[in-house]
Amino acid sequence: MPVVVTARVEMRPPTMGDFEDWAALRADSRDFLTPWEPIWPADDLTRSAYRQRLRRYGREVREDIGYTFFLFGRGDGGLLGGISLTNVRRGVTQSCSLGYWMGRRHAGRGLMSEAVKGVVVHVFETMRLHRIEAACLPSNEASKHVLHKVGFSDEGLARQYLRINGQWRDHLLFAMLATDPRP
Template sequence: MFGLSLLRRDSPALKGERVILRLPVAGDYAAWAALRGESRAFLEPWEPTWAPDELEKAAWRYRLRRYREDFSRGAAVAFFIFDRQSGALLGGLTLGNIRHGVARSGHIGYWIGEKYAGQGYMAEALDLLARHAFETMRLHRIEAACIPGNTRSIRVLEKVGFTREGLLRSYLKINGGWQDHYLYALIADDPRGARARD
């Protein structure tokens, strides 16, 4: 079970056994730039083309401003993933395209530093975010899209309980080219997603 605490007004921090998820702050820049920089070759095949100034401080400030604006509008919430014991930045995930009303849904995107991949951190982080989405935000459905060749990402989604629903043809422009994606979803009342609500 996770605890929901407030680092400051309206800033959720989600705590798991090994990870803490919290909103990015200005002081995270050095750790973020270092981890993204050393993991670039690992991340690039699965992400939009990096801008020439991707890791520069001005680009970071713009990114942080966008995170805050999206959060204040209720459109998205971005979290950084930290190791609960060491405090090291491990990666990040965002619940975006949040829709309320009859849809009550959102879309998850995520990344992890290469040296932390395959150690269960992302599965725990996704599980925490699913709990937050269903229990606190009262969403009904969360989705994730994954390039068919990204076997690591597929394993993580399926481990958490996401179900593959279909193939989205030429869905997102990733690393310079339009890529097909599998669509995965987790439903609040789907028995296969039950572990995200226990």
């Protein structure tokens, strides 16, 4: 799987060597991330759960159905967050879904917008997909800002779309096409 590089961010697949930094960043950001994510399993931050996560990521890549990247700062190499491309569909659809998370201490600096822009280029130019979709809670102003800044279009509301923090929650739907202009 390729590395995606922007001015301030390098994105690559996670490795076992990233475990300690990942677990520390997720633990430090737990309260920040909890309102926007599914409930974390009790063992989520353990080495064995992380190893299983890496196996799943590898299987998804082999089957061309999902690609996960960790985001690292180009200056210091520190772990910033993650981006996933899931539900990759080929054939007549040629699309995928985008998800992302940022560590609390790195949020609000424009790094995720920059990373998503880089991943969008990867999706359209390297993976040769036609459409990338994303969804976020209506109250997630930061995520809506990222998607609008990168050039995603609003597509509507999906009622009780995902189970977030233990509850079925409505989500705003966004998409970008390979033919859409990019800011």
